[in-house]
Amino acid sequence: MTDVSVRQRVLADNEAAAAQVRARFHAQGTLVVNLISSPGAGKTTLLEATIARLAHRLRMGAIEGDIATERDAARLRRLGVPAHQVLTGGACHLDARQIQQALQASPMSGLDVLFIENVGNLICPTAYDLGEDFKVVVLSVTEGDDKPFKYPGIFSRAEVAVISKMDLLPHVNFGFEEVRTQIETLRPGVRILPLSAVRGDGMGEWGELLETRLQAKRAAAAAPAR
Amino acid sequence: MTDVSVRQRVLADNEAAAAQVRARFHAQGTLVVNLISSPGAGKTTLLEATIARLAHRLRMGAIEGDIATERDAARLRRLGVPAHQVLTGGACHLDARQIQQALQASPMSGLDVLFIENVGNLICPTAYDLGEDFKVVVLSVTEGDDKPFKYPGIFSRAEVAVISKMDLLPHVNFGFEEVRTQIETLRPGVRILPLSAVRGDGMGEWGELLETRLQAKRAAAAAPAR
Numbered sequence: 001m002t003d004v005s006v007r008q009r010v011l012a013d014n015e016a017a018a019a020q021v022r023a024r025f026h027a028q029g030t031l032v033v034n035l036i037s038s039p040g041a042g043k044t045t046l047l048e049a050t051i052a053r054l055a056h057r058l059r060m061g062a063i064e065g066d067i068a069t070e071r072d073a074a075r076l077r078r079l080g081v082p083a084h085q086v087l088t089g090g091a092c093h094l095d096a097r098q099i100q101q102a103l104q105a106s107p108m109s110g111l112d113v114l115f116i117e118n119v120g121n122l123i124c125p126t127a128y129d130l131g132e133d134f135k136v137v138v139l140s141v142t143e144g145d146d147k148p149f150k151y152p153g154i155f156s157r158a159e160v161a162v163i164s165k166m167d168l169l170p171h172v173n174f175g176f177e178e179v180r181t182q183i184e185t186l187r188p189g190v191r192i193l194p195l196s197a198v199r200g201d202g203m204g205e206w207g208e209l210l211e212t213r214l215q216a217k218r219a220a221a222a223a224p225a226r
Numbered sequence: 227m228t229d230v231s232v233r234q235r236v237l238a239d240n241e242a243a244a245a246q247v248r249a250r251f252h253a254q255g256t257l258v259v260n261l262i263s264s265p266g267a268g269k270t271t272l273l274e275a276t277i278a279r280l281a282h283r284l285r286m287g288a289i290e291g292d293i294a295t296e297r298d299a300a301r302l303r304r305l306g307v308p309a310h311q312v313l314t315g316g317a318c319h320l321d322a323r324q325i326q327q328a329l330q331a332s333p334m335s336g337l338d339v340l341f342i343e344n345v346g347n348l349i350c351p352t353a354y355d356l357g358e359d360f361k362v363v364v365l366s367v368t369e370g371d372d373k374p375f376k377y378p379g380i381f382s383r384a385e386v387a388v389i390s391k392m393d394l395l396p397h398v399n400f401g402f403e404e405v406r407t408q409i410e411t412l413r414p415g416v417r418i419l420p421l422s423a424v425r426g427d428g429m430g431e432w433g434e435l436l437e438t439r440l441q442a443k444r445a446a447a448a449a450p451a452r
Contacts, residue, residue, distance in 0.1 A: 006232050038264045039348050039377065040369025067349060069375050090379060092318060092349040120376070122265050123293060123318040123347055142368035142394065143266025149295050150346070151265065153316065168368065171397050 010095075014128055017096035021131025024103070029221060030111045031214040034132035036154055039120030041140040042164040042197055044072045046206075047115055049197035051079045054207050058112040058214070063102050065094040065119045072117060082106055093125035094118050112214055126153040133217060134159040141165050141174040148182035155186040160193060160209065167196040236321075240354055243322035247357025250329070255447060256337045257440040260358035262380055265346030267366040268390040268423060270298045272432075273341055275423035277305045280433050284338040284440070289328050291320040291345045298343060308332060319351035320344050338440055352379040359443060360385040367391050367400040374408035381412040386419065386435065393422040 025032050035043045044064075051060055061082040064072040073085035084106035086098050094116065108114050116132060118125040137158035139147055142165055148155040155161065161183050163176070176194070183190055191209065195202030251258050261269045270290075277286055287308040290298040299311035310332035312324050320342065334340050342358060344351040363384035365373055368391055374381040381387065387409050389402070402420070409416055417435065421428030 038266060038346070038369075039373055040264060040366075066376055068378050069372070071372050071376065090349070090353075092347070119349070120264070121318070121347060121349055123316070123345070124350065127316075140266075140368065142366065142391070143264075146295070146297050147265055150292055150297065152294050165368070168394070168397055171394055 011127065014096050017100055018129040018131040021096055021099050021103070025114065025131065026217075026221060028109065028111070029218045030108070031113045031210065031217055032116065032130075032132045033113065033210070034116045034118060034125075034130050034135045035138060036118045036122070036125045036135055036158065037120065037138035037140075037164075038122050038143060041120070041138045041143065043117050043120075043138055044075055045197045046138065046162065046164065046195070047076060047117065048079060049200075049203055050115075050206065050210075051076065051081055053203055054210070055080070058210070059110060060113045060115065061106075061108045061111045062115040062117060063094075063099060063106075063108070064117045065098070067091075067119060082108060082111075084108070088119055092119055092121045092123070093128050094130060095128050096130050099130050113210055122147070122151040122154050126157055133213065136160040136162055138162045138164050139179070141169050141176075142172050145173075145175040145179045145182075148179060148186055152186050155183050155190075158187065158190070160191045161187075162202075162206070163192065163194045165196065166194050166201050167199045237353065240322050243326055244355040244357040247322055247325050247329070251340065251357065252443075252447060254335060254337070255444045256334070257339045257436065257443055258342065258356075258358045259339065259436070260342045260344060260351075260356050260361045261364060262344045262348070262351045262361055262384065263346065263364035263390075264348050264366075264369060267346070267364045267369065269343050269346075269364055270301055271423045272364065272388065272390065272421070273302060273343065274305060275426075275429055276341075276432065276436075277302065277307055279429055280436070281306070284436070285336060286339045286341065287332075287334045287337045288341040288343060289320075289325060289332075289334070290343045291324070293317075293345060308334060308337075310334070314345055318345055318347045318349070319354050320356060321354050322356050325356050339436055348373075348377040348380050352383055359439065362386040362388055364388045364390050365405070367395050367402075368398050371399075371401040371405045374405060374412055378412050381409050381416075384413065384416070386417045387413075388428075388432070389418065389420045391422065392420050392427050393425045 073083040076083035302309035
């Protein structure tokens with residue numbers, strides 16, 4: 001079997017598992033968000049801030065993907081939300097089968113929003129559907145303003161692009177409008193959210209986005225099939 | 227053929243190509259450095275600063291790996307050094323066969339130091355020997371102080387760990403000693419270099435390290451075989 005056909009089979013198996021995850025959370029009315037970024041762009045910090053602001057309104061949970069360590073799940077569990085850590089060993093992304101296995105251990109039932117925090121990597125997670133409603137790419141201003149065109153795969157697939165660490169903007173050389181142009185070129189209609197999880201900028205818009213998407217999902221599920 | 231045996235064959239083919247690259251630069255007395263980091267940790271900025279400081283003492287060149295865009299090679303060519311861009315398409319790392327192909331297009335002869343700037347990724351490049359003398363991992367202080375234990379593969383394989391963007395240390399929550407402990411646990415004897423390419427801190431030590439390693443390589447090559 002060639003490398004290409006192995007990869008095609010792996011992706012086909014993944015699609016089947018992703019469809020099962022999607023059906024499960026469609027039935028439960030849970031919004032599923034797949035967060036993708038480089039290491040250290042601030043995914044876990046964004047989730048901590050999201051939980052702190054919205055835990056009184058939304059029931060949230062998380063599946064955390066990492067090569068090694070339980071640190072991220074531990075950070076979220078400290079805030080009182082269910083969080084399950086998946087250790088991928090050497091693998092550079094989560095796949096839908098791993099999500100199914102995580103759900104056997106931690107069912108994540110009765111949630112409004114399930115966050116899946118992918119392994120820190122802008123490349124490998126791109127092709128793997130995890131059964132999410134949408135992908136969010138997180139790019140921090142410290143990473144430089146050339147990144148969307150250097151990593152076009154993820155920026156063309158993510159419906160939402162969070163530009164994180166906006167509090168550090170005065171200290172770095174980052175052309176926000178240049179980045180906006182690149183992202184909108186790769187994905188017309190994308191929602192771009194500048195945000196500082198530590199200072200709070202943009203957290204209101206982020207919360208509204210989650211609540212709007214959750215309501216839309218439940219409304220669509222409740223509508224009579226035609 | 228199983229996924230595992232495909233991967234073993236790919237790695238075995240890579241080892242053979244890497245050995246050829248290593249023999250070529252052993253014969254030429256060129257030091258080869260494989261730079262690995264997350265996207266935006268500052269690899270290209272480090273190379274720009276290295277060229278600016280050392281171009282009068284060392285003949286340098288670079289092979290740049292990216293998913294897309296020629297930006298990084300263009301940045302270095304502007305400084306007058308030979309730089310060849312390898313576009314990997316979707317692939318998340320360089321392999322030794324791509325280095326051989328790059329050398330057919332750009333021979334990189336007569337150099338003191340050849341830098342290979344890997345694709346921005348802390349995971350996939352780890353297992354691929356490119357024929358380098360040593361790997362350098364670059365971790366920026368904006369990425370957070372939990373990263374070595376989260377990405378143990380690369381931190382156990384890199385002989386040198388550059389902690390970059392030290393100028394941003396006052397603005398972020400980064401425990402330098404915590405990071406040092408993690409890195410030294412994963413690789414006892416590692417050389418840890420705190421550095422700011424934009425401000426210049428640590429650039430002298432980095433230059434000395436390159437010159438010392440180059441002299442050692444040439445001395446070993448010149449010594450009579452026993």
